[in-house]
Amino acid sequence: xxxxxxxxxxxxxxxxxxxxxxxxxxxxxxxxxxxxxxxxxxxxxxxxxxxxxxxxxxxxxxxxxxxxxxxxxxxxxxxxxxxxxxxxxxxxxxxxxxxxxxxxxxxxxxxxxxxxxxxxxxxxxxxxxxxxxxxxxxxxxxxxxxxxxxxxxxxxxxxxxxxxxxxxxxxxxxxxxxxxxxxxxxxxxxxxxxxxxxxxxxxxxxxxxxxxxxxxxxxxxxxxxxxxxxxxxxxxxxxxxxxxxxxxxxxxxxxxxxxxxxxxxxxxxxxxxxxxxxxxxxxxxxxxxxxxxxxxxxxxxxxxxxxxxxxxxxxxxxxxxxxxxxxxxxxxxxxxxxxxxxxxxxxxxxxxxxxxxxxxxxxxxxxxxxxxxxxxxxxxxxxxxxxxxxxxxxxxxxxxxxxxxxxxxxxxxxxxxxxxxxxxxxxxxxxxxxxxxxxxxxxxxxxxxxxxxxxxxxxxxxxxxxxxxxxxxxxxxxxxxxxxxxxxxxxxxxxxxxxxxxxxxxxxxxxxxxxxxxxxxxxxxxxxxxxxxxxxxxxxxxxxxxxxxxxxxxxxxxxxxxxxxxxxxxxxxxxxxxx
Amino acid sequence: xxxxxxxxxxxxxxxxxxxxxxxxxxxxxxxxxxxxxxxxxxxxxxxxxxxxxxxxxxxxxxxxxxxxxxxxxxxxxxxxxxxxxxxxxxxxxxxxxxxxxxxxxxxxxxxxxxxxxxxxxxxxxxxxxxxxxxxxxxxxxxxxxxxxxxxxxxxxxxxxxxxxxxxxxxxxxxxxxxxxxxxxxxxxxxxxxxxxxxxxxxxxxxxxxxxxxxxxxxxxxxxxxxxxxxxxxxxxxxxxxxxxxxxx
Numbered sequence: 001x002x003x004x005x006x007x008x009x010x011x012x013x014x015x016x017x018x019x020x021x022x023x024x025x026x027x028x029x030x031x032x033x034x035x036x037x038x039x040x041x042x043x044x045x046x047x048x049x050x051x052x053x054x055x056x057x058x059x060x061x062x063x064x065x066x067x068x069x070x071x072x073x074x075x076x077x078x079x080x081x082x083x084x085x086x087x088x089x090x091x092x093x094x095x096x097x098x099x100x101x102x103x104x105x106x107x108x109x110x111x112x113x114x115x116x117x118x119x120x121x122x123x124x125x126x127x128x129x130x131x132x133x134x135x136x137x138x139x140x141x142x143x144x145x146x147x148x149x150x151x152x153x154x155x156x157x158x159x160x161x162x163x164x165x166x167x168x169x170x171x172x173x174x175x176x177x178x179x180x181x182x183x184x185x186x187x188x189x190x191x192x193x194x195x196x197x198x199x200x201x202x203x204x205x206x207x208x209x210x211x212x213x214x215x216x217x218x219x220x221x222x223x224x225x226x227x228x229x230x231x232x233x234x235x236x237x238x239x240x241x242x243x244x245x246x247x248x249x250x251x252x253x254x255x256x257x258x259x260x261x262x263x264x265x266x267x268x269x270x271x272x273x274x275x276x277x278x279x280x281x282x283x284x285x286x287x288x289x290x291x292x293x294x295x296x297x298x299x300x301x302x303x304x305x306x307x308x309x310x311x312x313x314x315x316x317x318x319x320x321x322x323x324x325x326x327x328x329x330x331x332x333x334x335x336x337x338x339x340x341x342x343x344x345x346x347x348x349x350x351x352x353x354x355x356x357x358x359x360x361x362x363x364x365x366x367x368x369x370x371x372x373x374x375x376x377x378x379x380x381x382x383x384x385x386x387x388x389x390x391x392x393x394x395x396x397x398x399x400x401x402x403x404x405x406x407x408x409x410x411x412x413x414x415x416x417x418x419x420x421x422x423x424x425x426x427x428x429x430x431x432x433x434x435x436x437x438x439x440x441x442x443x444x445x446x447x448x449x450x451x452x453x454x455x456x457x458x459x460x461x462x463x464x465x466x467x468x469x470x471x472x473x474x475x476x477x478x479x480x481x482x483x484x485x486x487x488x489x490x491x492x493x494x495x496x497x498x499x500x501x502x503x504x505x506x507x508x509x510x511x512x513x514x515x516x517x518x519x520x521x522x523x524x525x526x527x528x529x530x531x532x533x534x535x536x537x538x539x540x541x542x543x544x545x546x547x548x549x550x551x552x553x554x555x556x557x558x559x560x561x562x563x564x565x566x567x568x569x570x571x572x573x574x575x576x577x578x579x
Numbered sequence: 580x581x582x583x584x585x586x587x588x589x590x591x592x593x594x595x596x597x598x599x600x601x602x603x604x605x606x607x608x609x610x611x612x613x614x615x616x617x618x619x620x621x622x623x624x625x626x627x628x629x630x631x632x633x634x635x636x637x638x639x640x641x642x643x644x645x646x647x648x649x650x651x652x653x654x655x656x657x658x659x660x661x662x663x664x665x666x667x668x669x670x671x672x673x674x675x676x677x678x679x680x681x682x683x684x685x686x687x688x689x690x691x692x693x694x695x696x697x698x699x700x701x702x703x704x705x706x707x708x709x710x711x712x713x714x715x716x717x718x719x720x721x722x723x724x725x726x727x728x729x730x731x732x733x734x735x736x737x738x739x740x741x742x743x744x745x746x747x748x749x750x751x752x753x754x755x756x757x758x759x760x761x762x763x764x765x766x767x768x769x770x771x772x773x774x775x776x777x778x779x780x781x782x783x784x785x786x787x788x789x790x791x792x793x794x795x796x797x798x799x800x801x802x803x804x805x806x807x808x809x810x811x812x813x814x815x816x817x818x819x820x821x822x823x824x825x826x827x
Contacts, residue, residue, distance in 0.1 A: 038633075038635060038641075038643070039686065039690070039731075041641070041642060041730070041731050042633075042635050042636075042641045042642060042643050043641075044635070044636065044641075046636065046640050046641050046730075047636050047638060047640055047641070091708055094708050094711060094712060095708050097712045097713065098700070098705065098706070098708060098712075098713070099699065099700055100699065100700035100760065100763060100765065100766070102720055102723070102724060102727050102763075103712075104717075104720070105715055105716060105717050105720055107716065107717060108714070108716070109712075109714030109715050109716045109719075110712065110714065111712050130640070130728075133640055133730070134727065137727075141693075141698040141699050141756075142699045142700075144693070144694045144697075144698065144699065145697070145699050153690065176679055176685070205635040205636040205637070205641060206634055206635045206636075206637070207635045238612050239612075239637060239638070241637075241638045242638075328640075331639075332638060332639075335639060335657050336612075336638070336657075337612075446624070446625075446628070447628065448623075448624035448625065489628070490628065491627070491628040491629050492628055492629040492631075494592055494594040494595060494629075494680075495594065496592070496593065496594050496679065496680050497631045497679050497680045497681075497683050498631070499623075499631050499632070500623075500628040500629065503628075
């Protein structure tokens with residue numbers, strides 16, 4: 001059985017839905033398939049809290065947004081991409097307003113903007129602190145009015161179909177029935193988000209297993225800058241639930257065990273009572289997470305059952321501001337930590353939050369494979385460089401989701417229909433999946449055992465600070481794990497809603513990504529942004545003002561090469577905060 | 580306090596030989612900060628990989644993990660085991676939906692209804708994006724904000740006795756969403772949506788039991804939305820009697 005469309009989009013979060021609508025806007029006659037392993041409103045965009053950056057105020061400028069982004073990214077951003085991004089972000093956010101997004105407002109009815117980490121001006125649009133939730137629901141609800149969009153909700157894509165070098169669809173499992181089907185299209189957009197679940201402690205939802213990156217990588221598209229993994233400085237211990245940066249933008253303080261605003265010791269400025277842009281608690285995430293590690297070394301953190309923590313202090317903001325600007329922070333603290341930030345200090349620690357790397361694309365979302373496009377966290381354009389600034393990821397989903405959708409639409413108009421080779425690939429994949437399902441009940445390892453081991457290896461080797469020896473050992477062990485994962489037990493042999501089967505498929509993809517992260521980190525013998533090597537503590541622009549590209553060799557092992565960064569107007573400089 | 584608690588989990592695997600609905604007991608650690616969902620994940624990872632359920636964000640915003648916990652519809656990520664001790668804790672799929680398997684229910688009907696109420700901004704004339712935003716004061720935003728907070732977790736449908744008897748009822752979340760757009764100062768689509776809300780399976784089916792609002796984990800108050808929508812529908816009905824040329 002097979003279904004045929006013009007454009008197939010994998011992933012139904014911010015980038016995927018924006019791409020689907022962009023295809024419809026470009027040419028409403030094109031038939032669009034949106035394939036997602038969860039219902040669209042479950043996508044992880046829903047969890048984004050603080051906001052979306054787009055320069056609109058009279059005091060702000062596109063150049064300042066570009067400079068903050070580029071310096072925040074430690075000069076690893078492609079500056080042509082950043083220039084397009086900052087120019088299109090306000091327009092995309094305005095479009096969301098026209099589609100009904102309940103943006104927070106000024107008293108006169110205009111859009112309100114707030115401060116955010118690493119940003120020199122107030123330019124972050126927000127819908128209280130549920131910005132991602134409102135953005136996703138607005139996109140999803142708006143997408144319902146386009147009759148040319150067909151959704152495949154709760155379908156898990158297992159491979160890309162490639163005919164004569166061109167990507168022309170996917171094979172996917174319908175979870176409800178277990179049916180395995182080919183869904184063909186003349187172009188394919190991947191927008192499945194990141195893969196924070198390769199780490200043990202993450203803000204990322206269970207679904208964030210990097211499926212789309214693995215799909216593209218296996219089909220031959222290189223992944224870019226995978227060593228750059230963002231730790232957000234303020235996650236709740238145990239759950240890893242994110243406490244938004246907006247909490248600090250509204251005036252929250254980070255305190256060590258002595259009640260001291262320790263960031264002043266790390267070249268991030270001097271403490272003032274109120275929030276100061278690009279200073280102290282509003283420094284960039286990489287620098288704040290690194291400062292935490294140093295506080296641990298100095299013995300100035302607080303012990304908790306889940307390791308060392310520091311305190312986020314919001315008490316001086318008062319109940320009124322917290323309820324108006326940070327209602328979700330209060331809700332999350334109450335529901336999940338049983339504390340009230342109006343009266344209590346909030347324990348926090350750095351937590352894996354975002355992958356700057358992803359499928360290598362150009363500025364139009366095109367990957368190295370004809371017919372394959374990518375956008376959002378799955379992709380690496382790169383506007384985020386070595387460290388993403390908070391509130392740039394939601395507009396990235398919109399700007400590059402729209403760009404990838406338009407590119408996919410144009411490509412679909414000219415590309416030929418998929419040829420007969422595709423049917424055979426679909427047949428082969430169906431057989432592979434069925435063999436796999438019914439052969440695995442005798443495996444010795446549990447999926448969860450291998451997953452946990454992978455997560456521990458990555459946290460130890462590819463955490464906030466890294467070194468060559470540990471990375472080398474991790475690479476070896478991950479290769480072994482990849483072999484073991486292929487035979488790990490799947491007890492569940494039924495076709496209907498088999499989540500264990502999906503977990504097994506996710507795990508094999510995650511192991512490949514884990515290897516990509518470790519190998520890219522090993523080859524980058526410098527420290528830049530979120531990638532800090534204790535054995536190479538300085539940034540090295542002579543050797544590494546370059547993106548890492550990981551290619552998959554025929555035996556499944558990763559091969560790393562480098563690609564120069566595009567510099568337009570901002571030559572590499574020193575990152576200065578707090579001054 | 581014991582360091583274990585029993586989860587009595589509804590199992591249903593129609594493909595299997597012994598696939599009749601039944602309960603299975605699993606002992607899981609009883610930890611201070613474990614939610615019911617952590618217990619289920621412990622079962623899945625350590626005890627029985629065949630258990631099927633949905634979850635994702637585990638922070639109460641994605642709406643995936645709604646189940647009946649001791650007979651009440653709950654988000655399992657936000658319902659804590661210590662509050663249910665000593666147990667056993669009965670965990671079942673959400674009421675009023677067909678069960679696909681184990682704790683996974685079929686949402687096809689709701690997804691269809693969601694599209695039916697036209698949950699998007701409808702304008703007589705759309706302004707170009709270049710002309711910037713539709714102005715909306717904080718007070719105008721506050722008029723509908725509460726009804727925009729629905730996470731589609733389906734707890735209200737599981738709680739709704741009317742939906743339990745008649746699945747044609749549009750239901751609390753979908754009506755609340757329609758009402759959210761009707762109340763939005765930027766929207767001009769209320770009469771279009773009214774034709775759906777005012778049909779027999781629309782707002783009039785609701786007997787105002789209020790169970791939906793009690794079950795809602797996000798304070799949306801769908802019952803309030805339905806009551807307000809009834810009033811709007813009644814006013815519209817009176818208008819169309821008095822001013823028949825206004826109706827479409």
